[in-house]
Amino acid sequence: MWSSMWDASNEKHGDLKAGLTIFIVIMTAVGFWFLQTWNKHSRNPKQGSLLPGPRGVPLLGYLPFFGTNHHHLLTDLSRVYGPIYRIQLGTKLGIVVSSPSLVKEVVRDKDTIFFNRDLTVAQRILSNGGSDIIFGTDVPKWRKMRKMLVSQMLCKTNLDDCYALRKQEVVKSIRHVYNEKIGTPIDFGQFAMSATFNTFLRMLWGGTLQEEKAFDVGSEFRKVAAETLWLLQRGNVSDFFPVLARFDIQGIRSRAKKLLSVTENMLDSIIETQMNKDQNEGVPKKDEGKGFLQLLLENTINQDSATSLTMKQVKALLSDIVVGGNDTTSRIMEWAMSELMQHPNEMRKVQEELTEIVGINNLVEEFHLPKLHYLDAVIKETFRLHPVVPLLAPRCSSQSTTIGGYYIPKGSIVFLNAWAIHRDSSVWDDPLEFRPPRFLNTDTSNSFGYQGNKFHYLPFGSGRRICPGIPLADRMLLYVLASFLHSFEWTLPNDATVDLSDKFGIVTKKKAPLIVVPTPRLSNLELYA
Numbered sequence: 001m002w003s004s005m006w007d008a009s010n011e012k013h014g015d016l017k018a019g020l021t022i023f024i025v026i027m028t029a030v031g032f033w034f035l036q037t038w039n040k041h042s043r044n045p046k047q048g049s050l051l052p053g054p055r056g057v058p059l060l061g062y063l064p065f066f067g068t069n070h071h072h073l074l075t076d077l078s079r080v081y082g083p084i085y086r087i088q089l090g091t092k093l094g095i096v097v098s099s100p101s102l103v104k105e106v107v108r109d110k111d112t113i114f115f116n117r118d119l120t121v122a123q124r125i126l127s128n129g130g131s132d133i134i135f136g137t138d139v140p141k142w143r144k145m146r147k148m149l150v151s152q153m154l155c156k157t158n159l160d161d162c163y164a165l166r167k168q169e170v171v172k173s174i175r176h177v178y179n180e181k182i183g184t185p186i187d188f189g190q191f192a193m194s195a196t197f198n199t200f201l202r203m204l205w206g207g208t209l210q211e212e213k214a215f216d217v218g219s220e221f222r223k224v225a226a227e228t229l230w231l232l233q234r235g236n237v238s239d240f241f242p243v244l245a246r247f248d249i250q251g252i253r254s255r256a257k258k259l260l261s262v263t264e265n266m267l268d269s270i271i272e273t274q275m276n277k278d279q280n281e282g283v284p285k286k287d288e289g290k291g292f293l294q295l296l297l298e299n300t301i302n303q304d305s306a307t308s309l310t311m312k313q314v315k316a317l318l319s320d321i322v323v324g325g326n327d328t329t330s331r332i333m334e335w336a337m338s339e340l341m342q343h344p345n346e347m348r349k350v351q352e353e354l355t356e357i358v359g360i361n362n363l364v365e366e367f368h369l370p371k372l373h374y375l376d377a378v379i380k381e382t383f384r385l386h387p388v389v390p391l392l393a394p395r396c397s398s399q400s401t402t403i404g405g406y407y408i409p410k411g412s413i414v415f416l417n418a419w420a421i422h423r424d425s426s427v428w429d430d431p432l433e434f435r436p437p438r439f440l441n442t443d444t445s446n447s448f449g450y451q452g453n454k455f456h457y458l459p460f461g462s463g464r465r466i467c468p469g470i471p472l473a474d475r476m477l478l479y480v481l482a483s484f485l486h487s488f489e490w491t492l493p494n495d496a497t498v499d500l501s502d503k504f505g506i507v508t509k510k511k512a513p514l515i516v517v518p519t520p521r522l523s524n525l526e527l528y529a
């Protein structure tokens, strides 16, 4: 995603700076051309007024001033320049939108114009030329893949069917904490990340992969997914100055190509294993449901070209699920836990609800989830204060148009600043306070969901390109968090405090990890066995 282009860590930021230095020398040669581009962006008042925005420096635009926490910077700038402004990023023109009504104009009223993405070098390579959903811009192909994901893999029936797979992994995590971590400080983010990752993989392969093989595949996939995310968020000079792409100054293109080849080989081998299984071996146990891969392979055998996917698309979809779903889901768990540790009263209410609905002599089951209203409100409030994808997935205008009466040239990159909107005092009462009851509204006409229909609450985006993973993310968040909060009491190590500051990235995370100490909470210790 474009928001990830300027990575937050110092190491990577330094890397971008080094690239920029080399670049400045080369850029003298193309400066003339750049100025022409600048003029083109600035002088076309025919269709609307010119946008305000901060002044940058020649050639680089505002790039040198970005610092590390880009969502904070863009929010600060919106206080100066208003809910829509322009920002020059090398040769690219960025448009930053931070009001609900203007978001609506982009994602609903003009959704066909803002359907596209402006792919970076790494995005184009790692998505195999945009053959996945996240980076895909070919509408018929994108639609076919989304349909497969939403109406077959993540439909209620299939998610219900593979509950047993999720449960096995969550119970394994609980057992692991009970056997090895009681009374010791653990990094909750890492713990949530492992539990989520293992659960995702279990749903991908279903119940058919041997445990040992599943473990090896899991470790490899985890490495590949982490590197993909890392590479996607490295700043790359070529993205701001495409004319330099052929020089691959920072080596990002070659590294992405190597990574794609490793990923493809790994997925090919998994797919082959799955296809070579003899029929009995491949049939899931009665209560386990089909894994996503099996569903996908059945779909490719289907000869109906209107619905069937190619192998390239199958692999792209598997990657999307892991890359798009794992970090986001586990990071929000860490944020929710951090807010609960910071607000013991809220923690008490959540645990009282769990005791009442689940019972202290039982483990949480998915059928309990619809009754866990307070926990649901805690998660929603966490998403409001800490939308883990703060600038959503930036869109690109496929033709010149207007937003809010301002002229937007073709090819502009539009950032929808959900982080700013979620913290805007003209939209929310006491926006900086963690107050879950604001999501407890029993009046259904006024209640909040994740569907992005209220343009002031956008943790999963909105419009045609809204996150298709919501049904799975919603279940996983509630189920995993409820299980951890019900099974254990969590305390901070002596003298520790909770640091709620954040660090921008493709998925925004906590600056300092949350370290907590678990002790058993259930009265029947056999439940941990």
Ligand code: HEM
Binding pocket: 133, 134, 135, 146, 320, 321, 322, 324, 325, 326, 328, 329, 332, 388, 389, 392, 393, 394, 458, 459, 460, 461, 462, 463, 464, 465, 466, 467, 468, 469, 470, 472, 473
């Ligand atoms: C807490 C969990 C998650 C969060 C916060 C999240 C957030 C988002 C956001 C903000 C977008 C961009 C939407 C927009 O620009 O309007 C997005 C897109 C996407 N997400 Fe998620 N997501 C999560 C989980 C998942 C899961 C579990 C999956 C897969 C099973 C997934 C797959 C995708 C895909 C494929 C897209 C691209 C959609 C498109 O471009 O058409 N996400 N997500």
